[in-house]
Amino acid sequence: MIDTLPEKKWRVRNQSPSEAARLARELGLPPLAGQLLCNRGLVDAASARDFLRPRLADLPGPDGFQGMGKAASLVAEAVQAGQVIGVAGDYDADGVTATALLVDFLRQCGGKVVWDLPHRLSEGYGFLPPRAQRLAQAGARLVITVDCGVSDIDGVGAAKELGLTVIVTDHHQLPPGVAAPADAMVNPQQDACALAKHLAGVGVAFYLAAACRAELRARGWFATRPAPNLRQSLDLVAVGTCADVVPLVGHNRILVREGLLVLNQGGRRGLRALADASGARGPLDAKDLAFALAPRINAAGRIDHPAQALELLLCQDEPQAAQRARLLDQLNQQRRAIEQEMLGQALEDVASEPRHQRARLLVLGRAGWHRGVLGIVASRVVEATGKPALLFAIENGTAVGSGRSVEGFHLQRALVGVKHLLQHFGGHAQAAGMTTATANLPELWRQLDQAAQAALPPGEGAASLELETAAHVSQLGPGLVDFLADLAPHGQANPEPLLLVEGATVLSASSVGRGHLRLLLGGAAAPLPAFWLGHGELAADIGGPLSLACQPRVSTYGGRHLELFIHDLRPGV
Known part of the structure; x- marks a missing residue:
């Protein structure tokens, strides 16, 4: 049942509806498109056009x-x-x-x-x-x-x-x-x-x-x-x-x-x-x-x-x-197996140490961890906890590490502040590598956690979803298809839009593939397909109006149309 799902906080960004409506009118776009452009700092028509139509020239x-x-x-x-x-x-x-x-x-x-x-x-x-x-x-x-x-x-x-x-x-x-x-x-x-x-x-x-x-x-x-x-x-x-x-x-x-x-x-x-x-x-x-x-x-x-x-x-x-x-595909399969084992160990360490619950930044290390996948496991720890994380492979008194960060905490600059504890380091705002003596890890954690406490507000980490804007399902019409295609490619500083979509009704529900939930939603101009990975067990019970935290994407399967990828849902009104 939906009411047994883990509760997540949904936070909708501050909106500028009048500015978004003006921009949408000037560009001949749906109002929702205007808000998504404003969210990216594109508040005038000229800069928005340049963004949507980038040219090699x-x-x-x-x-x-x-x-x-x-x-x-x-x-x-x-x-x-x-x-x-x-x-x-x-x-x-x-x-x-x-x-x-x-x-x-x-x-x-x-x-x-x-x-x-x-x-x-x-x-x-x-x-x-x-x-x-x-x-x-x-x-x-x-x-x-x-x-x-x-x-x-x-x-x-x-x-x-x-x-x-x-x-x-x-x-x-x-x-x-x-x-x-x-x-x-x-x-x-x-x-x-x-x-x-x-x-x-x-x-x-x-x-x-x-x-x-x-x-x-x-x-x-x-x-x-x-x-x-x-x-x-x-x-x-x-x-x-x-x-x-x-x-x-x-x-x-x-x-x-x-x-x-x-x-x-x-x-x-x-x-x-x-x-x-x-x-x-x-x-x-x-x-x-x-x-x-x-x-x-x-x-x-x-x-x-x-x-x-x-x-x-x-x-x-x-x-x-x-x-x-x-x-390379075979090597990637090996990497995945190693990564899953290390991730389980890392999250076990986080859960078993009370200080990790209080900390704003995590430092984890074990002997036997594979240095080649430290960075990607650190990314998974950040996703799971919402906290910057440094993971270290420990061997013969030396700790070789890789770190990943969150928005608002510049990891490379933080490492400059503790360079006296490091033998070698380098990286960017969001990712870095470093080497230190194993004996330095407690002090390294203390000083980096202090920096993170000062830089980052208290947060709910993985238990919250930041939503760009709220929209009624009726706004997700064919007019958004070309706009969303033009908004791509997505990545850092231009993420895929994550929306609060309200007013959707369930026309049908089924479990597909390896236990994934597929919905057909009403309330838009045409029935709207939606998918939620790993939640196929909800198909038998889900119904009624829904509110969804989801990403609208353009599908080319069977013609260009919108489909929704669900991150969370709850009963609507």
């Missing part, structure tokens, strides 16, 4: 990046001189897609390229001295880091001692004090760079490729060979950007939207094979990239070696791509 050129001119010149000189260029990436999906993008681009330019990715467990994050040595031994004279390098003073220094020229491209926050001693640095976080602060590592790599193509064209390099079509690399940019959970607004919105078009029009063989192996069907969207493709790319680095994923992305042979994609 609206991207600024690469010249606005500090250090870009120097970097492009160094790359062009190396290509023209026939020097071997080494691309040094990271083990996650952002780093792997960035590596694939630059390797593919440089090969298309006629450059000689080698690449290097770190083993997550034996080497860890960053451009460390052994990686510089490997690239030098492979013949590289110029090294380009992607999605790493800004904090790697030792690794860049080792490369310089070996006589290598080094370009650092990164998007992580610059460390306090002296940055890595590169010959050129491209990072939107530099103070003198006012452009594209929220780019992922693969986005920075894309801009470097654009600058290098322009520089080589100016030098006449493409007089006898075709210039690379950079639009074809946007499928990689879209995957890496969605994987890294950066805000999907501004530059990122344009890059991901165009990248999805490229991917759905064909895309590279490796990504299409990976989509097939994941079971993704129909036109792919940002959710498919973040939750189907990216986890399988990440699984290579978490369980085996990221080279498995990179070789798939660079693969030109269709049968081989299918085989490599199946391998």
Whole structure:
């Protein structure tokens, strides 16, 4: 019965109905669309139109990046001189897609390229001295880091001692004090760079490729060979950007939207094979990239070696791509099994320790935890508790950790405040990695929890739902279909709308698939399908008017129409 479901608080955001109605009239959209735009800070018609119709032509050129001119010149000189260029990436999906993008681009330019990715467990994050040595031994004279390098003073220094020229491209926050001693640095976080602060590592790599193509064209390099079509690399940019959970607004919105078009029009063989192996069907969207493709790319680095994923992305042979994609899918299944075991242990620790109930931030650690899945388990703990969480794998007196945060608590800045307790750290507002002595964990927890208590208001965590606006079911008509499609792609800073929908009546209810609830709702212009994962047992008893906390989505199955994905429901009036 509905009245036996766990109670969740529903909170509807403050509304601006007059402003929303005005905006909707100016744009010729339903009133509900006007409110959703206002919720995203789009309160005038011009900015709303630009948001709903992003164009690749609206991207600024690469010249606005500090250090870009120097970097492009160094790359062009190396290509023209026939020097071997080494691309040094990271083990996650952002780093792997960035590596694939630059390797593919440089090969298309006629450059000689080698690449290097770190083993997550034996080497860890960053451009460390052994990686510089490997690239030098492979013949590289110029090294380009992607999605790493800004904090790697030792690794860049080792490369310089070996006589290598080094370009650092990164998007992580610059460390306090002296940055890595590169010959050129491209990072939107530099103070003198006012452009594209929220780019992922693969986005920075894309801009470097654009600058290098322009520089080589100016030098006449493409007089006898075709210039690379950079639009074809946007499928990689879209995957890496969605994987890294950066805000999907501004530059990122344009890059991901165009990248999805490229991917759905064909895309590279490796990504299409990976989509097939994941079971993704129909036109792919940002959710498919973040939750189907990216986890399988990440699984290579978490369980085996990221080279498995990179070789798939660079693969030109269709049968081989299918085989490599199946391998990544198998690694992802292993990752899921490990993740479920660790998540159960982590939540058990939270439930058994009273201090965790009082804390605003969680620090958890066990011997035997797999370092490769700490981050994703930390994300699940955040989802379950509503609190920032740092998880540590403990071995031989050292704790290697990964943290995930919530809105309002900048994790990387918080770690700067406790850097005296850390051996190594880096990351973003919402995600970070760190290493410390096991003995430091209690004090680390105390100081970070103090910071979280000061930054975050008391909250109900996972027991509350933040709803964008309230709407009567009759407002969910065909006029919303095109608008919701234009509002995508969704991600951080542009989430899928989560609404309070009232006035719905149940026309039919059934249990489908593996125990999921399917409803057909009345009250709209046409019967409206709705789904609630894992609640099929309610089908026999549910009825009467309902209020729903749900996400309206556009389905292309059997024609374009709306369907609702339920997060919670309760009897209506």
